[in-house]
Amino acid sequence: MSISENINNITLDIKKYSPHPEKVNLISVTKYVNTTIIKEVLESGAYLLGENKVQVLTKKYEDLLHFNLKHEWHFIGNLQKNKVKYIASFIDMIHSVNKLSLALEINKRAQEHNRKIDVLIEINLFEENNKEGYIYTDFLNDIPFLLELKNINIKGFMTMAPYNYNDDLIRDGFKKLRELKDELNILYFNDTLTELSMGMSNDYKIALEEGATFIRIGTKIFE
Template sequence: MSIAENILKVKQRIQKSCLKVGRNPDEVSIVAVTKTVPIEKIKEAINLGITDIGENRVQELLEKKNSIENVRWHFVGHLQTNKVKYIVDFIYLIHSVDSLKLALEIDKRAKKINRVIDILIEVNTSGEETKYGVKPEETIDLVKQISENCKFLRVKGLMTVAAFLPNPEEVRPMFRLLRELKDEIAKLNLKNVEMKHLSMGMSNDFEVAVEEGATLVRIGTAIFGPRN
């Protein structure tokens, strides 16, 4: 199928999942994940109405940024502290903050250019040792520390990468856990914390994520096809 057909199909699936649980489909945005995707294909998706682009690697993001305009860049991969300086002046949203050390580095770099950076806290809801993210039981403490110590960051919500399982229903508890954490944090009314977003769900499980409250779904394969 073409990229146009794929985007339409993803939107239809999001709409169907929203209707199933009484949500407004407008509450869910697609972040097109473009790791290893050629620039021509990305531009094709943008011409079809995609406005949010997610990258996993800083180097690839910087290379693509020079050729692509008028999009909101999301960083969705593991971010090393020594790479923060390369993206702070333009990044729209960093999905993967999982330590105070990383938050303090982003805050320091943001202060230098007098720019407030929006971030999400990455939570390891699957408990897999191979995955990044703060433990669920340590998430609230981390958000509190960032609220107290980082004046140039805004925590806009939470992100998770669920376990890759054959049956998407099996990952529902992971998405539900993230939503419950978000609701718990929202009640605390912390400074510079606005629990607006749940970044969860990818090509294999985004419908379940939408049913559980996702506002940002990170879609690569379902739009661009299998990666080389």
């Protein structure tokens, strides 16, 4: 099938599986494709693009400016503090804030560009040693400091499910993240947490059923 057909099928799945499909956004993960193919994605109506490497992102950002097509860039990978400066002027959302020091750097660089950057807090919900992300208790300890930062907007949470878990365990994790969002909205965030970035090509249907507002899809679009 073509890219546009794959995107259309994912759009139908959003309507089928999500209790609130109007709140769901598809992020096309473009790390393995060039700008010519990305142009095809944008022309199919999927305008949110996700990258996980700063050097690749900045190159594609510059290349896409020539196409004059509506798009937004979301950074979805592990972000090193010393790389924030390269994307701070244009990034639309960072999905992977996993420590206070990174949040401080994003805040600093956003201030330099006189803008606020939307961010998601990455939670290592499944507590895998080989995965990035806040351990939940550490995030709770950092909340008072994070709330002081004026040049970032904390919009919600992101998590990644393990590939070797069964569907029931994945569902339990996604459900837990949604419940954490609801709980922390009451305790700390005054209902400003609206986003849940969870679900990829292999598990996005489960994520949709459990309230995902961003699904990050690569293989399913480009296969």
